[in-house]
Structures are given as structure tokens and as C-alpha cells.
Amino acid sequence: MTTELPVSPLPPAQRTLPAMLERQAARFGERPLLRIAGRSWTHGDALRAAGGRAAALAQAGVQRGDRVAVMSSNRIEFLEVFLGCGWLGAAMVPINTASMGPQIDYFLRNSDAKLLVIEAAFVERLLAADLARSSLREIWVLDAAAGDGTGPGVRTLPYPAAREALPPAAMQPGDPLAILYTSGTTGPAKGVMCPHAQYYWWGVNSADVLGVGAEDVLCTTLPLFHINALNTFAQAAITGCEVVFESRFSASGFWASMRASGATVVYLLGAMVPILLAQPEGPGERDHRVRVGLGPGVPESAGRAFLERTGVRLLEGYGSTETNFAIATAPDSPRGGVMGWLRPGFEARVADEDDVALPDGEAGELLLRADEPHAFASGYFNMPEKTVEAWRNLWFHTGDRVVREADGAFRFVDRIKDAIRRRGENISSFEVEQVLLSHPGVAACAVYPVRSELAEDEVMAALVAREGQCIEPAELLAFCESRLPYFALPRYVDLLAELPRTENGKVQKYKLRERGVTAVTWDRGPGGRPPAKG
Structure with a gap:
């Protein structure tokens, strides 16, 4: 078993993204570094991309300490923005591509992002987000045709070309490089501040x-x-x-x-x-x-x-x-x-x-x-x-x-946390419950994990209907599809007369987990694959 790192770590002051890129470009130069979506970089290309994208970000008004949100699939522009932010001293905020309007709205407002970089296939989802409450000043759209003009309430432009490279900002190892959102356990998703x-x-x-x-x-x-x-x-x-x-x-x-x-x-x-x-x-x-x-x-x-x-x-x-x-x-x-x-x-x-x-x-x-x-x-x-x-x-x-x-x-x-892990994603039971409670037929609900045949969690929801209402699980799931990421949609639904609660009214989810899936549980099946883009 290894007891110590086999290589000497960099000095503390060099544990920043700009210093790492400069050092590795000098060592590895034109050795291949990256292949993604038909594009490629050498180690030297990554250094040049960082400086050039940082200049484009600065031209758009992004300054050190600002946040830049990105909603993109695996493509080279994602990494360009990431490196450019790190070079400039801004922090990138990646957004899960399965996010729908309410989640996008929350990420933008909570992070106070000034710029959003988004694929054209996802732009329609912004219509369900209240961008007027965000701090966005500009949106860059990947795959947009030149002259697309103004988008959903915020100045919207095609993804601009890189500009003449800027020198790197004088970063410190503890400066924020990214804010990565991880699902909350009893509340909204939390933005994890990840330093260089x-x-x-x-x-x-x-x-x-x-x-x-x-x-x-x-x-x-x-x-x-x-x-x-x-x-x-x-x-x-x-x-x-x-x-x-x-x-x-x-x-x-x-x-x-x-x-x-x-x-x-x-x-x-x-x-x-x-x-x-x-x-x-x-x-x-x-x-x-x-x-x-x-x-x-x-x-x-x-x-x-x-x-x-x-x-x-x-x-x-x-x-x-x-x-x-x-x-x-x-x-x-x-x-x-x-x-x-x-x-x-x-x-x-x-x-x-x-x-x-x-x-x-x-x-x-x-x-x-x-x-x-x-x-x-x-x-x-x-x-x-x-x-x-x-x-x-x-x-x-x-x-x-x-x-x-x-x-x-x-x-x-x-x-210990009241979180659910499915398809490699952390799911907040709180966020799923808020969507379910927004359905006019749901009076109370609890969302919790049950084990699946794939050695992971499945999402299960126990629901109490409003008086005089009848909940149809398939219709309820259709209601949720435009409001939740695909991986957060409940697979199992139990319709109950009441939820088990403590003396002070707190739902006893452990009793629901112990009860698990029964003969009367509605099951939408083990699917849940991502929908087509857009």
C-alpha cells in the first residue's frame, strides 16, 4: 500500500490553475492533451486557450471575483471557459444539463452570475426562469448563428471568438476557481466553493x-x-x-x-x-x-x-x-x-x-x-x-x-443525510418535494431513497391527496417532467391516507424507508433515461 505521494508536490504558491498550465506547457509543449467532440488540444494549446478566453471574458465585463455560469454538454468551449475564468480570477459555475427552469433560475440567482454560457439546445428552458431577478448582464449561446440578437430578457450573443491573450491574474491557492452545486439534504442545493x-x-x-x-x-x-x-x-x-x-x-x-x-x-x-x-x-x-x-x-x-x-x-x-x-x-x-x-x-x-x-x-x-x-x-x-x-x-x-x-x-x-444518489447524481429530496407540493392535488409528501437492482438509489415518493382530489401517478410524473431533472423523477409512488409523523409533526422518513416498495406501490419502471436535448 502507498504511504506517501511518489512525486514532490508543487510549492504552495504554484498550486493555482495559471501556474499549473504554465508549468505543464513548458514541460510538455505540443504533446497531445485533449480530445473532445471532434476537437483537440496540446498542452500548449490549453495555455493559449486560457489566456485568449480570459481576454474575451474581460471584454464582456467579467472581472476578478465574478461568477460565470456554464450550461453545456462535453465540448471544448466548456473547458475554454473554465480555464479562462481561472486565468482571469473569476469562478465558473457549471449547471447540470438536466436542469429545468426553476433549477437554472436558482443557480443563477444564488451564484450571482454575471455571464451565462449556454448551448442553443437549452436556451428555451430559460423562458421558465425569472432572469430579471438574476445579475446576468449577458448570455453567450453556443451554436447560435451570428446576429441572433436579444434573447430571453438579457443581451444574448453568439459565443465570441477568443481575443489576444491576457497575462494571468496574480492568483492565490485559496482563491475560488469554481462553484459546484451539490444537492442539499434538507434545503436547496449548496454551492461548494472550490479553490485553485x-x-x-x-x-x-x-x-x-x-x-x-x-x-x-x-x-x-x-x-x-x-x-x-x-x-x-x-x-x-x-x-x-x-x-x-x-x-x-x-x-x-x-x-x-x-x-x-x-x-x-x-x-x-x-x-x-x-x-x-x-x-x-x-x-x-x-x-x-x-x-x-x-x-x-x-x-x-x-x-x-x-x-x-x-x-x-x-x-x-x-x-x-x-x-x-x-x-x-x-x-x-x-x-x-x-x-x-x-x-x-x-x-x-x-x-x-x-x-x-x-x-x-x-x-x-x-x-x-x-x-x-x-x-x-x-x-x-x-x-x-x-x-x-x-x-x-x-x-x-x-x-x-x-x-x-x-x-x-x-x-x-x-x-446519514437525507439525500438520494441515482445515476451518479445527488438528488435533494427537498427539491423534489417542493415540485410535488406544487401540484394542485398533493396535500403532503415525503421523498426518500429505496435501493434498486443497480446497486444505487431509486427515488420514492409517499403522497397524501388533498381532500376531494384523486392523484393519478402517471399524470403527476408528467407534471414533474418539465420541472425536475430526469434523474430526480420518482420511480415509485405510494398513495397514503397520512404520513407517519413525530409528536411535533416531523415526517418519520425512516418508517417510510423501512416500509419500502409494496404490492400497492406504483412503479413507472427502471427507465429514466435522459430526454432528447432541448
Whole structure:
């Protein structure tokens, strides 16, 4: 097992995106760095793109400390804006492409974004957002024809060309690089303030866990608006290798994509592995260059089956948007079925509700902290109370219940938080409940997770109808489709006379989870694939 990082980290002052790009461009120059949607960059191209896009942002009035929102699929413009913001000193705010009008409206207002970069296919969704209440001054539309003119209430222009490069801003490692929204557990989504140094450490730690070297080709089908995929760019930039971003995950086309890309390292989420194993076996599962994969949340049995069928060992690990890659397995780990062992540079505690450390073998909340400055997020944007709550007593409280075993391995038990994890997405039960309660037939509701056949959560809703109303689950789901991301739509619906509550009226969701799916539960089926763009 690795006990220390195999390479010396950069000095603290150089743990910023501009310094990282400048250093790696000098080292790797015109070596391939990126392939995405038919476009490509060398390491030198990335440096030039950062300066040129920063100049275009500055021309639009974006200044250091501003926020720039981006709603885009995996394409090179996403990374241009990300690098340009980091070069200029602004912070990028990625928006999940499944977001509908109410969610987009919230992200824009909460982040106080001054500029929105959005694909033309998603512009229609802005009609359901109250942009007049936002701070937007301008919208750049990807794929828009020149002269499209004014859009939904805000000056709207086609995505402009890069300008003559600006010199980098004098960034500090603790300055914000991005605000990544993660679903709230009892309230709205929280904007995680990710500093430059955290992004650097994400790349260093992930590359170390996977043994990434300069000759590797990283390939991911995950979306860039999540830290998992955005982090692969950091891994490639730091190590001098190449990263390929696919447009989406396709079970039937996965191995063909890996062969075409020449991938040696892949990135999978827990539910993706059972989906791949459900495909018919074929020679393509062995006809590839993939040597290792990152597969957090993959059941041990599925990991073993995947290795046997494909020859690819999947490594487990633990990290969140707020933290870093703090716990992981390795190819030489003595056993599976665990999240892994604590990595160098981090401390972990399994604690009771008063943050008192518990002995090995006893389940409690996982608390984490980092040795290096700014290796974790700096808090939740515009949510000081939530920041203090999560980072209290000098530890970050993950909200996950784990056990530390005698050999130092950490084993996941369940989530303490009232959050749901489906298709690689964190879902806020609060946000789903607000949409359900906006239906005229719903008097009360509770949303909670139940386990699916894909080793992940499914969304279940218990509903109480208004007096004199009759709720038709299929009609209710149709009502929700234009108001919720596809992955947040409930699969199961229970119609109840009343919800179980405590003496003070709080819904006892644990009773609903224990009840689970019954013979009278409405089930829309295991589908829930993304709808067509637009």
C-alpha cells in the first residue's frame, strides 16, 4: 500500500490553475492533451486557450471575483471557459444539463452570475426562469448563428471568438476557481466553493491512486459539470498525458469507444458497472488497452465479475465535492468490499453525534480534514450557517455513516443525510418535494431513497391527496417532467391516507424507508433515461 505521494508536490504558491498550465506547457509543449467532440488540444494549446478566453471574458465585463455560469454538454468551449475564468480570477459555475427552469433560475440567482454560457439546445428552458431577478448582464449561446440578437430578457450573443491573450491574474491557492452545486439534504442545493489548490490536489491524488503516467490515455463518459470528469483534465495536465471526453455513457457502445480512444484508464460510477455486465458478453470486452478503472460505489461482486470478464480492475475510493480523494483502494489492496484506506495528507475520524471518536468496528459519521492548506473546499457560497454546520470542530462532516475496521479500512454503511444518489447524481429530496407540493392535488409528501437492482438509489415518493382530489401517478410524473431533472423523477409512488409523523409533526422518513416498495406501490419502471436535448 502507498504511504506517501511518489512525486514532490508543487510549492504552495504554484498550486493555482495559471501556474499549473504554465508549468505543464513548458514541460510538455505540443504533446497531445485533449480530445473532445471532434476537437483537440496540446498542452500548449490549453495555455493559449486560457489566456485568449480570459481576454474575451474581460471584454464582456467579467472581472476578478465574478461568477460565470456554464450550461453545456462535453465540448471544448466548456473547458475554454473554465480555464479562462481561472486565468482571469473569476469562478465558473457549471449547471447540470438536466436542469429545468426553476433549477437554472436558482443557480443563477444564488451564484450571482454575471455571464451565462449556454448551448442553443437549452436556451428555451430559460423562458421558465425569472432572469430579471438574476445579475446576468449577458448570455453567450453556443451554436447560435451570428446576429441572433436579444434573447430571453438579457443581451444574448453568439459565443465570441477568443481575443489576444491576457497575462494571468496574480492568483492565490485559496482563491475560488469554481462553484459546484451539490444537492442539499434538507434545503436547496449548496454551492461548494472550490479553490485553485483543491483542484490541483484532486488531480494529484487521483493520478496517484490510478498510477497515471505521461503515456496514459484517460477516457471518461461522465459530464464535465461534475468534479469526477472535471478532475480528469487536471490529472492529464499534471502528468503530461492525454484525456478523451466522450459525449455520454452508452452501455452497448462503451467498449467500442474505449478501443477507438485508445483508453488506458476509465472512470465508472457504481450503477454503470452492473449495466455493462448486463450486456451480452463479447470479444470487445477484452479487445482494448484499458489497464485500470476508477469505480466508486461498485458492489464487490460486480467488481470481481467485471475484472473476470474485461481484465480491468476497478479501484474504490471516497471523496466528495467538498473534500478530496481522501480514501482509496489500490491494485495491491489486501481485500475488497471496502472504500479503502486513508491516503497521505488526510485525517479521518469515525465519530458519534458529538464528534467524539468511536472505536474500530463501531459505525459513526465520517469526519475528514486535510494536512495541506486549501485542499478542501472553503465553504458553501452565500450559506454561512451551512458552512459552519458542515465544517464545525475543525472537521468536515460528510454525513456518511461508516465503520473503520481493525486493519484501517473504511467500510461504507449508509448515508446519514437525507439525500438520494441515482445515476451518479445527488438528488435533494427537498427539491423534489417542493415540485410535488406544487401540484394542485398533493396535500403532503415525503421523498426518500429505496435501493434498486443497480446497486444505487431509486427515488420514492409517499403522497397524501388533498381532500376531494384523486392523484393519478402517471399524470403527476408528467407534471414533474418539465420541472425536475430526469434523474430526480420518482420511480415509485405510494398513495397514503397520512404520513407517519413525530409528536411535533416531523415526517418519520425512516418508517417510510423501512416500509419500502409494496404490492400497492406504483412503479413507472427502471427507465429514466435522459430526454432528447432541448
